[in-house]
Amino acid sequence: MRIMVCVKRVPASGGAPQLTEDGRGIDTRHLSFTVGPHEECAIEEAVQLVERFGGSVTVLTVGPAEAEEQLRFAISLGADHGILVEAGPDEVDPQATAFALTEAIRDGEAASGAPFDLIMFGNESPDAGHYQVGVRVACALGRPIVGGVKGIDVDPDAGRVRFRRDTPGGAEVFEAALPAAVAVREGLNLPRYPSMRGRLRARKAEITELRPHVPAGGLRRIRLRVPEQQRPETVVLGHGASAAPAVVDLLEELEVV
Amino acid sequence: MGGVLVLVEPDGGVESSAVALAFGRVIAGGLGELLGAAAIGPVADGADDALPALAGGHGATHVHHVRHPLLDDYSPECWGEALAQLVAHTEPRAVISPATARGTEVMAQAAARADLPLATNCLTVSPDSRAWQLSRIRQGGMLIEDAELTAGVVMMTIAAGAVPPDDAGPTAVSTSGTAQVVSYTPEFDTSFVHSRVVDRSAQESGVSLTTARVVVSGGRGVGGAEGFLPLEELAKLTGGAVGCSRVATNNGWRPHRDQVGQTGSKVNPDLYIACGISGATQHWVGCMGAKHILAVNTDPDAPLVTRATHAVIGDVAEVIPAVVEEIHRRARRT
Numbered sequence: 255m256r257i258m259v260c261v262k263r264v265p266a267s268g269g270a271p272q273l274t275e276d277g278r279g280i281d282t283r284h285l286s287f288t289v290g291p292h293e294e295c296a297i298e299e300a301v302q303l304v305e306r307f308g309g310s311v312t313v314l315t316v317g318p319a320e321a322e323e324q325l326r327f328a329i330s331l332g333a334d335h336g337i338l339v340e341a342g343p344d345e346v347d348p349q350a351t352a353f354a355l356t357e358a359i360r361d362g363e364a365a366s367g368a369p370f371d372l373i374m375f376g377n378e379s380p381d382a383g384h385y386q387v388g389v390r391v392a393c394a395l396g397r398p399i400v401g402g403v404k405g406i407d408v409d410p411d412a413g414r415v416r417f418r419r420d421t422p423g424g425a426e427v428f429e430a431a432l433p434a435a436v437a438v439r440e441g442l443n444l445p446r447y448p449s450m451r452g453r454l455r456a457r458k459a460e461i462t463e464l465r466p467h468v469p470a471g472g473l474r475r476i477r478l479r480v481p482e483q484q485r486p487e488t489v490v491l492g493h494g495a496s497a498a499p500a501v502v503d504l505l506e507e508l509e510v511v
Numbered sequence: 512m513g514g515v516l517v518l519v520e521p522d523g524g525v526e527s528s529a530v531a532l533a534f535g536r537v538i539a540g541g542l543g544e545l546l547g548a549a550a551i552g553p554v555a556d557g558a559d560d561a562l563p564a565l566a567g568g569h570g571a572t573h574v575h576h577v578r579h580p581l582l583d584d585y586s587p588e589c590w591g592e593a594l595a596q597l598v599a600h601t602e603p604r605a606v607i608s609p610a611t612a613r614g615t616e617v618m619a620q621a622a623a624r625a626d627l628p629l630a631t632n633c634l635t636v637s638p639d640s641r642a643w644q645l646s647r648i649r650q651g652g653m654l655i656e657d658a659e660l661t662a663g664v665v666m667m668t669i670a671a672g673a674v675p676p677d678d679a680g681p682t683a684v685s686t687s688g689t690a691q692v693v694s695y696t697p698e699f700d701t702s703f704v705h706s707r708v709v710d711r712s713a714q715e716s717g718v719s720l721t722t723a724r725v726v727v728s729g730g731r732g733v734g735g736a737e738g739f740l741p742l743e744e745l746a747k748l749t750g751g752a753v754g755c756s757r758v759a760t761n762n763g764w765r766p767h768r769d770q771v772g773q774t775g776s777k778v779n780p781d782l783y784i785a786c787g788i789s790g791a792t793q794h795w796v797g798c799m800g801a802k803h804i805l806a807v808n809t810d811p812d813a814p815l816v817t818r819a820t821h822a823v824i825g826d827v828a829e830v831i832p833a834v835v836e837e838i839h840r841r842a843r844r845t
């Protein structure tokens with residue numbers, strides 16, 4: 255199987271986001287970066303599928319030059335090739351991102367003369383959260399795509415794949431013909447950590463760089479704001495086990511015991 | 512043709528559909544346009560009146576019922592293509608849907624097929640002759656983005672929890688309380704590429720994390736899978752559900768369906784008990800909807816402690832068993 259995984263470079267911080275002075279973006283000077291948890295699971299699933307059925311995993315990103323770091327991370331986890339579509343430091347809107355990804359995938363498929371069996375995305379990026387890039391790419395390429403997926407069952411010989419996802423009331427399973435696309439969620443698997451050998455391989459791997467002209471889409475970010483939140487005064491009920499009666503008083507007051 | 516079109520989900524999404532309709536009504540009123548609704552696929556048996564009542568009750572004059580054999584069960588591609596065809600057919604000024612998983616998926620499919628931009632998870636919207644101004648949720652709720660949308664047809668989804676703007680008194684709304692149903696049948700090629708549902712299952716019973724009144728949640732400070740036993744006990748005694756942080760999931764201590772946060776579930780209980788959880792923003796956005804938060808943490812400066820309504824400073828492994836014991840003690844006394 256040939257699998258393509260699309261990832262995005264995003265800040266890894268668990269702290270409150272600090273905005274730049276003009277409020278137009280996030281001050282990233284002191285942040286480290288990662289790919290989102292959904293995408294980590296996409297990489298893991300792709301690597302497992304190739305371990306099982308043979309083939310190769312390509313990771314693709316649209317972003318700043320530094321996004322090379324996320325491609326090398328994916329390679330350290332077992333991906334084979336990395337493609338960086340360099341789009342400069344500013345955030346790219348979802349239509350433009352999809353356009354750039356689609357072009358890169360078309361190039362890759364034209365070069366090998368065959369489609370990627372599966373194109374994988376995270377369900378939404380953790381920062382912008384537009385919930386649409388994967389769908390746009392799949393539609394442009396004429397592939398079926400299911401989102402929110404937490405289980406993948408591929409039958410390469412039958413040319414068929416099943417996707418499972420949670421719904422508000424339970425779960426549903428979809429079937430699609432290969433080649434297909436999928437947008438996955440965390441919980442699909444437990445991603446591995448990079449191995450020492452993987453890290454060495456990632457350091458040496460060659461990254462393909464593309465710089466296409468990408469037309470802007472219709473959605474334009476103006477500024478970011480931190481929503482107002484009330485900060486209650488924290489009532490400290492006590493220290494250690496001796497706080498138990500005060501805790502149970504609270505539970506009784508809230509009528510939950 | 513014009514008008515404002517709201518995609519509704521008569522089964523399962525009535526409340527969020529109502530909010531989207533309320534947004535649509537104000538937008539339509541401001542533009543002096545008619546409000547219409549659209550529903551795709553069959554409505555549940557015996558619910559034939561629900562659709563015009565839902566739409567009309569919120570001021571829609573008509574509701575397009577989109578039917579085709581390929582739409583009899585849900586398929587993201589078929590439903591999205593059907594909506595794209597309806598948009599091409601009716602040429603509305605704007606298309607709005609609730610930001611449910613399905614609403615978002617269908618809107619993304621339709622936007623992709625119609626080559627239109629899409630703004631998801633919007634909180635506020637104001638039409639403008641040049642570019643529409645809107646605000647939308649980012650980073651699971653930690654940030655708000657102000658943005659401009661320029662498009663022939665404006666497509667957006669309304670975030671869960673968004674508050675509809677005050678009704679400015681729209682010009683042309685249904686006053687009868689019921690909307691006229693108009694059937695629409697899209698066309699599909701025999702070779703139309705799509706996925707289809709082959710199996711469906713209902714949730715196992717038990718208290719569900721997203722509807723529980725109490726959530727007892729554990730993080731790194733719980734120390735391991737066995738460390739969750741007292742938390743489970745406390746959840747049972749309070750009729751609650753057990754939740755966890757991503758550290759607990761990544762270590763394999765809990766299944767991912769228990770995870771609270773940006774990439775897990777958002778919970779809105781009366782009481783959220785956070786045991787050994789630091790309160791990273793990605794966790795906070797999942798529990799900030801709780802009415803009361805009790806943080807149990809050895810670190811009095813942990814972000815979750817400073818944001819909680821109540822706190823106990825101490826070791827989870829001591830505090831929670833003591834709380835369980837105290838509940839039993841009081842039960843014996845009465």
Ligand SMILES: Cc1cc2nc3c(=O)[nH]c(=O)nc-3n(C[C@H](O)[C@H](O)[C@H](O)COP(=O)(O)OP(=O)(O)OC[C@H]3O[C@@H](n4cnc5c(N)ncnc54)[C@H](O)[C@@H]3O)c2cc1C
Nearest residue numbers: 268730731732756757772773774787788789793809826827
């Ligand atoms: C894109 C992205 C998405 C994410 N999504 C999520 C998500 O959905 N949910 C989520 O939870 N995280 C998410 N994270 C991870 C998040 O940033 C934090 O890493 C995670 O929430 C930390 O979990 P924790 O609080 O259990 O661990 P830590 O941050 O390590 O905190 C442990 C806490 O336990 C306390 N403690 C230690 N020992 C004890 C003890 N014996 N008794 C009492 N207290 C003790 C410590 O003082 C500390 O406050 C995401 C991260 C990224 C980058």
